[in-house]
Amino acid sequence: GFKMGIVGLPNVGKSTLFNALTKTAAAQAANFPFCTIEPNVGEVSVPDARLDKLAEVANSKNKIPARMTFVDIAGLVKGASQGEGLGNQFLANIREVDAIAHVLRCFEDDDITHVEGRVDPVADAQVIETELMLADLESIEKRLQNIVRKVRGGDKEAVLQQKLMERAQEALENGQPARTVEVDAEDQKAWNMLQLLTTKPVLYVCNVEEDSAGTGNSQSARVAEMAAAEGNSHVVISARIEEEISQLEDDEAEMFLGEMGLEEAGLDRLIRAGYDLLNLQTYFTCGPTESRAWTIKEGTFAPQAAGVIHGDFERGFIRAETIAFDDYVACGGEQGAKEAGKMRAEGKAYLVKDGDVMHFLHNT
Numbered sequence: 001g002f003k004m005g006i007v008g009l010p011n012v013g014k015s016t017l018f019n020a021l022t023k024t025a026a027a028q029a030a031n032f033p034f035c036t037i038e039p040n041v042g043e044v045s046v047p048d049a050r051l052d053k054l055a056e057v058a059n060s061k062n063k064i065p066a067r068m069t070f071v072d073i074a075g076l077v078k079g080a081s082q083g084e085g086l087g088n089q090f091l092a093n094i095r096e097v098d099a100i101a102h103v104l105r106c107f108e109d110d111d112i113t114h115v116e117g118r119v120d121p122v123a124d125a126q127v128i129e130t131e132l133m134l135a136d137l138e139s140i141e142k143r144l145q146n147i148v149r150k151v152r153g154g155d156k157e158a159v160l161q162q163k164l165m166e167r168a169q170e171a172l173e174n175g176q177p178a179r180t181v182e183v184d185a186e187d188q189k190a191w192n193m194l195q196l197l198t199t200k201p202v203l204y205v206c207n208v209e210e211d212s213a214g215t216g217n218s219q220s221a222r223v224a225e226m227a228a229a230e231g232n233s234h235v236v237i238s239a240r241i242e243e244e245i246s247q248l249e250d251d252e253a254e255m256f257l258g259e260m261g262l263e264e265a266g267l268d269r270l271i272r273a274g275y276d277l278l279n280l281q282t283y284f285t286c287g288p289t290e291s292r293a294w295t296i297k298e299g300t301f302a303p304q305a306a307g308v309i310h311g312d313f314e315r316g317f318i319r320a321e322t323i324a325f326d327d328y329v330a331c332g333g334e335q336g337a338k339e340a341g342k343m344r345a346e347g348k349a350y351l352v353k354d355g356d357v358m359h360f361l362h363n364t
């Protein structure tokens with residue numbers, strides 16, 4: 001599955017947000033038997049109205065949304081890269097996630113201490129980014145030393161790695177995160193193997209006071225500007241509101257949102273923003289037993305998409321029968337789509353599209 005790490009300075013609202021996520025997840029766990037929740041790991045459903053529609057059309061007994069994992073990575077403070085705070089463990093945790101949700105304090109509250117003594121989310125973002133850049137620099141320096149002998153020996157892979165590491169090093173020494181380095185498509189794999197922290201996409205989560213949950217405030221506007229300039233994304237939420245909502249039943253939550261003038265829970269927007277940030281998309285399997293959403297990266301071919309369900313489906317892939325979401329709904333389901341000629345047979349070279357309803361044929 002895909003993992004988002006929640007990071008941020010102390011007292012910005014990380015735990016509040018994470019608790020809201022896991023409470024929602026715990027409520028969902030009742031109808032999701034495989035969901036285990038560890039203290040700092042929570043699995044949540046990806047909200048998708050299309051799944052509801054499909055389950056309705058197919059008259060499915062069960063509805064299983066796509067899942068996304070959030071990891072609460074506490075302990076990032078100034079100096080973390082020097083081993084203060086939780087240091088290395090913390091950095092190891094970040095290495096394992098696909099993207100970073102960076103919570104920024106955008107609310108004023110004199111009762112809640114700010115570690116830097118002022119509310120300035122843009123400066124906070126830089127504090128954390130600096131730690132991550134220092135950690136990357138350190139790991140590159142170590143690895144460059146270790147690779148020298150291999151390079152002298154003419155190891156081609158090592159030569160490429162050295163080239164890429166030097167480019168990352170140059171950017172980092174200029175105060176630029178590694179994600180600013182442009183890498184040729186053919187070098188992308190080797191680049192990813194470097195597992196640099198500052199190549200991970202960042203979603204800034206602006207934690208604003210309750211009254212600004214719908215509109216944002218002047219601080220979140222600054223973050224929005226910074227995110228746009230960096231090519232990262234941002235969402236505005238109020239962690240406090242999310243915590244309250246997570247304790248309500250669905251219909252109560254909807255009323256509460258209405259009263260606050262909000263269209264949708266911030267957590268739903270957060271989850272979806274994470275999805276977009278990671279270039280994830282969804283295909284569906286659909287029948288009377290269950291309708292289910294599956295997550296793939298954009299640009300995934302049919303056999304690999306099948307492999308998300310089961311490795312055997314990929315190995316024994318024969319072909320896929322595919323119906324676009326709109327056609328499935330417009331034709332009243334699989335039979336109708338078939339009769340209308342909207343069901344296509346697709347082979348190994350088919351790039352699965354967002355919203356495809358898939359049926360895989362395989363010889364296993």
Ligand code: GDP
Pocket residue numbers: 008009010011012013014015016017107108109112207208209210238239240
């Ligand atoms: P963490 O250290 O980043 O995990 O921060 P916490 O989630 O523990 O929050 C620190 C304190 O800030 C707690 O007392 C929260 O109740 C409070 N807090 C979190 N979000 C908000 C908010 O949107 N507004 C206000 N006023 N307080 C908040």
